[in-house]
Every structure is written in C-alpha cells, then in structure tokens.
Amino acid sequence: MKRLKAESAETSQDESRSFEFERLFMEHWSSVYRVLHRLVGDPAEAEDLALETFLRLYRETEKQKTDGMNAGGWLYRVATRLGLHSIRSWKRREHYELTAGRYALEESEQASPAEILARQEERGQVRLVLSWMNERQSHLLVLRHSGLSYKEIAEALNLEPGSIGPLLVRAEREFEKQYRALAQEE
Amino acid sequence: MQKHLNDGELRAALDGELDARSLQHLETCTSCQMRQQQLQEKQREAGRLLAFFNPAEQTAPSAQRAWSRLSQKIMLQKEISMTKKWFSFPLVRFGFAALALLTLFLAFPGTRVWAGEFLNLFRVQQVQVVSVDFTGLEQLTGDGTLGNRFTEMIGDSVDMQQEPSEPVSVASAEEASELAGFEVRIPEGMTPSQINVTSGAAFTFTVDRAKSQALLDEAGRGDLVLPESVDGAEILVNIPSAVSIGFGTCPIPGSEVSGNTEQSTIENRYPDCVIFAQIPSPNVNAPADLDIEALAQIGLEFTGMSTEEAQAFTSTVDWTSTLIVPIPQNASVNEQVAVDGVTGTLIQRPSGEGPQFALFWAKDGIIYAISGLGSNAEQAMNIANSLP
Numbered sequence: 001m002k003r004l005k006a007e008s009a010e011t012s013q014d015e016s017r018s019f020e021f022e023r024l025f026m027e028h029w030s031s032v033y034r035v036l037h038r039l040v041g042d043p044a045e046a047e048d049l050a051l052e053t054f055l056r057l058y059r060e061t062e063k064q065k066t067d068g069m070n071a072g073g074w075l076y077r078v079a080t081r082l083g084l085h086s087i088r089s090w091k092r093r094e095h096y097e098l099t100a101g102r103y104a105l106e107e108s109e110q111a112s113p114a115e116i117l118a119r120q121e122e123r124g125q126v127r128l129v130l131s132w133m134n135e136r137q138s139h140l141l142v143l144r145h146s147g148l149s150y151k152e153i154a155e156a157l158n159l160e161p162g163s164i165g166p167l168l169v170r171a172e173r174e175f176e177k178q179y180r181a182l183a184q185e186e
Numbered sequence: 187m188q189k190h191l192n193d194g195e196l197r198a199a200l201d202g203e204l205d206a207r208s209l210q211h212l213e214t215c216t217s218c219q220m221r222q223q224q225l226q227e228k229q230r231e232a233g234r235l236l237a238f239f240n241p242a243e244q245t246a247p248s249a250q251r252a253w254s255r256l257s258q259k260i261m262l263q264k265e266i267s268m269t270k271k272w273f274s275f276p277l278v279r280f281g282f283a284a285l286a287l288l289t290l291f292l293a294f295p296g297t298r299v300w301a302g303e304f305l306n307l308f309r310v311q312q313v314q315v316v317s318v319d320f321t322g323l324e325q326l327t328g329d330g331t332l333g334n335r336f337t338e339m340i341g342d343s344v345d346m347q348q349e350p351s352e353p354v355s356v357a358s359a360e361e362a363s364e365l366a367g368f369e370v371r372i373p374e375g376m377t378p379s380q381i382n383v384t385s386g387a388a389f390t391f392t393v394d395r396a397k398s399q400a401l402l403d404e405a406g407r408g409d410l411v412l413p414e415s416v417d418g419a420e421i422l423v424n425i426p427s428a429v430s431i432g433f434g435t436c437p438i439p440g441s442e443v444s445g446n447t448e449q450s451t452i453e454n455r456y457p458d459c460v461i462f463a464q465i466p467s468p469n470v471n472a473p474a475d476l477d478i479e480a481l482a483q484i485g486l487e488f489t490g491m492s493t494e495e496a497q498a499f500t501s502t503v504d505w506t507s508t509l510i511v512p513i514p515q516n517a518s519v520n521e522q523v524a525v526d527g528v529t530g531t532l533i534q535r536p537s538g539e540g541p542q543f544a545l546f547w548a549k550d551g552i553i554y555a556i557s558g559l560g561s562n563a564e565q566a567m568n569i570a571n572s573l574p
Contacts, residue, residue: 025253030246037246038239047247051256058260126235141232145239150203165203166194169225172232179235 021061024071025054032079035146039083039130041123049086053079073156076148080139088131129178137171144168190215196222200229342397345390353382353430366427368466368552373572380432391421402488410484413477421472428465433569434458460558460565467551525570526554534563545570 032053037046056078057071130138136157143153150164159167191199191208198204199212199222212218356362358381362370365383372378395417402410436459479500486496520533523545530547543563545556547570556566 022253025256026249029249029252033246033252035239043247047252051252051259054256055259058256122235123238126238141236142239144201145233145236147240150198150201163194165196165198165201166192168201169193169197169229172229175236176228176232179232 076156348388351385424469426466
C-alpha cells in the first residue's frame with residue numbers, strides 16, 4: 001500500500017514537472033529563437049538550436065527542481081553558448097553566410113541587392129568577431145543588444161547587476177578593436 | 187558631494203539603467219555629461235554593428251509546432267535512456283556494443299539469397315577483432331551537435347518491434363534457460379553471485395542515405411561516399427534474450443552504480459567481478475541487392491583505416507558468420523586462444539580504460555563473452571575451460 005502511495009506521489013510529481021516545463025517553453029520559446037536567429041542567421045539552424053536549448057533545460061529539470069532556478073537566464077546563457085559554438089565551425093559558417101544572405105534578400109524589399117550584400121557581409125564579420133571573443137564578453141553583447149535588461153543579463157550570466165555597465169564598456173571596446181582588425185585584413 | 191561617475195555608470199545611464207542617486211549627479215555634473223557624450227560617440231559604431239540583434243520585428247516559428255517537435259525529441263531521449271540502461275551492465279555493454287556495430291560491418295555472398303527479396307545473412311560462428319580509432323565514433327555518440335544529429339537519425343530510422351526488458355534476476359541456470367529459451371552453461375565447481383536474463387529486442391533500420399551522407403560530410407569525411415543503392419534499404423535485426431552470470435562482487439544491472447559511476451570507481455569497488463555473458467546469434471536480414479561490403483568498407487575507413495587496409499580487411503573476413511568486435515587502437519592487445527573446443531579471442535586492456543580483459547568466442551550458434559575488471563585474464567580462461 002505504501003509503495004502504491006509512493007508511486008502515485010511520484011507520478012503526480014512527474015505530471016507537475018511536465019506542466020511546469022511546458023509553461024516555461026511557451027513563455028520563452030519566441031525570445032530564445034529570436035536570439036539564436038540573429039546570432040546564426042539561418043532560421044532552420046536557429047530552430048534546431050533553440051530546440052536543443054530546451055532539451056537541455058528538460059534534462060536539467062530531471063536533475064533539479066526549477067523552483068529556485070532562473071530558467072529564463074539559464075535558457076539565454078545556453079542558447080547563446082550553443083549559437084556561438086555553432087558559428088565557430090567554419091563549415092557551418094560558410095553555410096550560414098549563404099543562407100543568411102538568401103533570407104536577407106527575401107526579407108528586404110526596399111534595399112538594393114548591393115546594399116543587402118554589404119549588410120550581410122558586415123553581419124557575417126560581426127558574427128565572426130563574436131565567435132572569436134572571450135565567451136563572457138560575447139554573451140554580454142549578444143544579450144544586451146537582444147534587448148535584455150541589466151538585471152536579466154546579470155541573472156543569465158551569474159553576475160552582479162552593478163558590474164554589467166563596466167563589463168559592457170570593455171566588451172564593446174574589445175569588439176570594436178577586433179572588428180577593425182578584421183576589416184583591415186580584408 | 188558624490189564623486190564623478192565611472193565609464194560603467196555612464197554606460198548604464200545611456201541604457202536607462204542608472205540608479206536615481208547617480209542619475210541626479212549626472213544631471214548636474216558638466217564633466218560627467220561631457221565624458222558620457224564621448225563614451226556615446228565611441229560606442230556608436232559598436233551599437234550600429236550590433237543593432238541587428240534587436241528582435242523587435244522578428245517573428246518566431248509556431249510555438250505549438252516547436253513544442254510537438256521537442257516532445258518527440260524528449261520521447262526519443264527516454265527510449266535511448268532505456269537502451270543505455272540495458273547496456274549499463276559492464277560486460278553486456280562491452281560485448282553487445284559489438285552487436286550494435288555489427289550492422290555496419292556486415293556483408294554477404296550472393297549465393298545465400300533466399301526466395302523473395304530478403305536474405306538471412308548472418309549467423310555467428312567465429313569472433314574477430316578489429317582495431318579502430320574511436321574518435322570518429324565518439325563524435326557520433328557524444329553530446330555534441332553531431333552526436334545529437336546521429337541520435338536523431340537513428341531515432342527516425344529505427345522502428346522497434348520489441349523493446350528489451352530490464353534484466354530479471356533468476357536463481358539457477360535452469361531458470362535462466364527456461365526464461366531465455368536456450369541452454370545456459372555454468373562452469374563446473376563455480377558458484378555465481380548473480381544470474382540475470384534480459385529479453386531480446388527486434389527492430390527494423392531503414393537507411394536514409396541523404397541524412398547518413400550529411401553526417402559523414404559534417405564529420406569531415408565527405409571523401410566517404412555512400413552508394414545510392416543503400417537509400418531506403420530495410421535491415422531487420424532480431425537480437426535474442428541474453429544471460430549474464432556474475433562471479434565475485436559485481437554491480438547490480440540497471441542500478442545507478444553500474445550505469446552512472448565513473449569507470450575508475452567501478453574498478454575500485456568491484457576488483458574481483460567477472461561476468462560471463464551468453465547470447466544466441468542475432469538474426470540480421472537485409473535486401474539481397476544491398477551492397478553491405480561497400481558499407482563495411484566505409485565504416486572501417488571512418489574508424490581510421492586507410493582505403494587499402496579496409497579493403498584488405500573486408501576481403502579476409504567471412505561476413506556471413508563473423509562477429510566483429512571493435513577494440514581501441516593502441517590501447518589493447520589481443521590474441522587468438524584455444525577455448526571451449528574452438529578458437530576465441532582474448533583482449534587485454536591497460537588499467538583505467540574499462541574492463542581489463544575480455545574473452546570472446548562462438549560455438550553452436552551461441553556467442554560467449556567473459557570479461558573482468560581485475561588484472562588476471564587467467565580467470566576468463568579458467569571459467570571457459572570449466573564449462574560442461
């Protein structure tokens with residue numbers, strides 16, 4: 001009888017965990033996807049990476065309860081890491097540059113093809129620089145320019161909110177330095 | 187009077203993130219205002235370049251559709267976890283990993299074509315080892331993107347007809363024989379510490395050439411080209427029930443200890459554990475026109491063999507009757523030994539790299555494997571030579 005009760009309690013816990021996970025998914029899916037889409041430039045790859053991010057969250061919820069966990073911050077951190085890791089692969093980067101260019105042409109109705117091409121080249125270089133930079137600095141730049149508040153960034157990266165401003169200044173200086181160096185090379 | 191603001195605070199002010207007290211200072215301090223203006227100028231270019239990250243106008247794919255895809259992935263992960271658990275018993279994992287790889291290494295002569303389009307191609311009569319570089323395989327089985335894609339492809343391509351059960355503990359060889367459906371052998375004069383029976387599995391694997399080739403390309407092996415003819419081929423695999431017999435202090439199958447503990451801890455905890463596994467030969471059926479020899483060649487080259495080495499190996503193996511056991515390159519020694527009236531293979535590995543020894547042989551349609559975590563490979567020979 002005791003065993004039956006224990007099993008029933010376990011089933012109820014599983015259901016509650018599933019429900020909570022679905023709620024988190026519905027709440028964060030769009031924003032996680034958008035960050036990844038801008039980061040990798042390819043909608044299909046962004047969707048795959050976003051699903052992988054949530055799959056990792058699911059595994060995490062199997063290990064610990066999500067009650068005290070900042071799921072949003074966790075998702076942004078993991079998604080950005082997956083995106084940066086993905087664009088580091090030169091084979092994929094080549095693929096992204098092609099597909100991102102194609103999607104940019106479809107999206108932009110007013111700009112001329114030459115303008116779109118120039119913009120895509122520029123974005124490709126920005127992605128490249130982000131993938132080269134120190135991981136924390138890349139995370140800061142991606143999350144801040146994706147619209148997250150200092151508080152949200154601090155939670156995602158386990159930092160003090162007061163440290164975000166100075167870290168952003170340094171990250172942007174480093175980004176600009178590396179971007180200029182890359183532009184001079186090409 | 188409050189001191190002047192630093193660059194970080196000035197940056198926070200630009201983002202509307204500065205606290206009220208500091209903001210009040212900024213509104214009245216000309217020096218800070220000038221420095222903020224300079225900072226804004228410097229930041230302008232980085233801001234412009236990174237502006238495309240602003241997702242204001244971008245739409246995302248349907249959350250419902252994405253949820254449905256994710257649910258499928260989670261189900262697949264659960265199925266794989268179950269399979270992993272099945273393989274968690276050390277010897278079962280080590281010995282049966284060979285069977286899983288088997289489907290990649292099969293070939294057959296045309297003379298065995300059955301009536302109809304299928305061919306019963308495989309019955310184990312001997313065991314042969316092949317040294318492979320596991321780096322390529324680890325890429326496919328790890329947690330990286332490639333590993334995940336491989337897992338997804340397997341999930342999409344495999345249709346399980348029969349799931350393996352959790353291991354069932356039994357008290358005697360007779361009980362094990364009855365449950366497993368073949369005559370289980372126990373060495374004379376030795377008392378097992380545990381006997382476990384795992385029911386068999388059956389599945390159909392349908393080859394998706396495009397996905398498989400994409401994986402090879404992504405693994406940096408675009409030089410290996412799968413034949414067009416493999417696309418859509420159905421390979422039917424039927425793995426019978428298996429019995430594992432433990433001697434000494436061994437981990438309980440399916441327990442956290444056997445499944446999730448570091449290998450070094452397992453070795454320290456179970457130094458005298460020896461496991462004797464027995465399983466009837468699996469049945470593998472594939473379309474008669476499937477060029478499995480070409481697949482075997484690609485599989486071998488993927489694991490680090492040169493084209494010439496792979497050709498030499500494939501030409502010497504009787505693929506219809508040989509169980510191929512992959513062992514890590516440079517990390518194992520293996521020798522042919524006389525065992526149970528046939529020729530077997532004894533593999534010994536350096537400390538800290540999994541089971542220290544394993545002895546494989548096949549007789550009368552049954553595959554036998556003895557492996558241990560200790561350093562005395564003689565134990566395996568003693569067990570094999572004590573069989574009735």
